Amino acid sequence: MGPKRISQVAVIASTFFALAFLFLGCKGKPLVKEYEKADAKGAPIINFITWNEDYLPTLQKEVPRFEKETGIKVNWQLLSEDIVRDKVLIDLASGAGQFDLVLTDVWILPEHVSSNYLEPLDRFIENDPAFKKEVWYPVFLEALTYNGHIYALPTESFGAALVYRKDLFQKYNVRVPTTIDELVAAAKKLTLDTDNDGKIDVYGVVSRGKAGEEPAIIVSGFAYAYGGTWFEKGAASAEEIKRLKARPAFNSPAFYKGFKTYCDLLRNYGPPGIKDYTWYEMIQDGRKGRAAMVLYAGFNVGALDKAEVGMRDKYGAALPAKGPAGFIQEAFTMGYGINSNSKSKEAAWEFLKFITGDAFMREVTDNYVTSIPMRSIREGEKYRAMHPYRTAGGRYVLEENLGLIDWRYMPHISEYSVIADLLGTATSEVIAGKKSARAALDELSSAAYKIMKDAGYYQ
Numbered sequence: 239m240g241p242k243r244i245s246q247v248a249v250i251a252s253t254f255f256a257l258a259f260l261f262l263g264c265k266g267k268p269l270v271k272e273y274e275k276a277d278a279k280g281a282p283i284i285n286f287i288t289w290n291e292d293y294l295p296t297l298q299k300e301v302p303r304f305e306k307e308t309g310i311k312v313n314w315q316l317l318s319e320d321i322v323r324d325k326v327l328i329d330l331a332s333g334a335g336q337f338d339l340v341l342t343d344v345w346i347l348p349e350h351v352s353s354n355y356l357e358p359l360d361r362f363i364e365n366d367p368a369f370k371k372e373v374w375y376p377v378f379l380e381a382l383t384y385n386g387h388i389y390a391l392p393t394e395s396f397g398a399a400l401v402y403r404k405d406l407f408q409k410y411n412v413r414v415p416t417t418i419d420e421l422v423a424a425a426k427k428l429t430l431d432t433d434n435d436g437k438i439d440v441y442g443v444v445s446r447g448k449a450g451e452e453p454a455i456i457v458s459g460f461a462y463a464y465g466g467t468w469f470e471k472g473a474a475s476a477e478e479i480k481r482l483k484a485r486p487a488f489n490s491p492a493f494y495k496g497f498k499t500y501c502d503l504l505r506n507y508g509p510p511g512i513k514d515y516t517w518y519e520m521i522q523d524g525r526k527g528r529a530a531m532v533l534y535a536g537f538n539v540g541a542l543d544k545a546e547v548g549m550r551d552k553y554g555a556a557l558p559a560k561g562p563a564g565f566i567q568e569a570f571t572m573g574y575g576i577n578s579n580s581k582s583k584e585a586a587w588e589f590l591k592f593i594t595g596d597a598f599m600r601e602v603t604d605n606y607v608t609s610i611p612m613r614s615i616r617e618g619e620k621y622r623a624m625h626p627y628r629t630a631g632g633r634y635v636l637e638e639n640l641g642l643i644d645w646r647y648m649p650h651i652s653e654y655s656v657i658a659d660l661l662g663t664a665t666s667e668v669i670a671g672k673k674s675a676r677a678a679l680d681e682l683s684s685a686a687y688k689i690m691k692d693a694g695y696y697q
Contacts, residue, residue: 282585283311284338287326289319290394290572292540293593296601304592310585330355335579338586339593342390344381344571344645345455345654348476351384352652357576358387362587373596377643378611381571384650390573391594395611396536397639398459398568403428403530404554406440414556418463418499418566421531421559425507428530442507444523445500445533447515449666454648454658456534456568457665460500462647463561466493468657468686474646480695486686488661489679496561498675501668513670525549534558534568536639539625540608555627555635558642567647571611608636616640653693657686 294316301312317325322341329336330353342350350356363369371379378392400415406428407414415421425442432439446453458468466487467474473484487493504512509523523529524542527549532538539555558566574593576586592598599610608625615621616637627635648654664678673681690696
């Protein structure tokens, strides 16, 4: 599951190299290991599929070099997220092993692991003395670790950050929100008819509203800021839910407050059709200047402050607003793992190190991508110059926000994707006015309880 960030279909071919040799110490020499899957000349083959358009220029530039220096042939495709997920799921469920590297993320990982879809990376890491975990922020490696084993290496990773029209905030004397109450007030004041023709030209806020899994990542974050959690007593793992016999708590007072606040915010101060907004529509409104605030993925910063967008002088970025129980969450870590049915696991490891490595990510950074999981890059002069936004205390927003991530704001369970889909759909229905927040959450809690009971959690 995970947040859908790309809605347009783009078909290409892809993959890459460079850093593998920094790890291997054999730069310029083809690998000589035996691989089960090989072409007619005996070269190992890696099949790879992704949806991340921001990696495309780097992939196109570096894949040929990877192939030349390793002797590994890479077949790759760039498709829309929905298509990638469907193709990968079919491959994983069938055990065909068509794709050697597969996308996973912090939220879907338990489902992938419980289904034995992914190969633990421990043995590769242990047998590679040059491999350094310290390259990545611990919070992102932690997100891709389950039951004590690392199953993927992080690529696109972010915490919550607000993108806002600083020019409008200054013109209308609005304070950059630090609390949810201030966020709502700012959205109301900055829903504007700028040319006095009776039509709204700038909407106070845009965010995810489309039925399905997508809104779950942020509406849960709003609920968490009020103290709301998916399950009673804050249970956030299968073991905790079973031990505590924690029932779904979507209709608890705290979750209800955050859920309703989010839905009302979008319904009252978002554009028409926001009930169908994905990340793509949000960013389009941001790029056209139609949104005073864009919530809340740190990924959005890089999508909107690229020079070619032409809005750098108008936008700022800030930490997320805080509720009674903590900061609003919208955090995500995507990564690539090795298919447990891959026929070329050793070659897949070399490729995995490359696409998640420092050298590759530095190339990606040139495309103004903010969701970089490496400390050395985020805290480097180049990244900071590209995204210079500071907190009131003078610290960089896109570094400081990582310390606010709490992965327990949503549970790590195999049933996540099914329940997230129900939560996101309930969110969309309330934004659209089809249901009240209370009715939607009562129905969701009942449905989630049945799912968990049928799965044996309350025996």
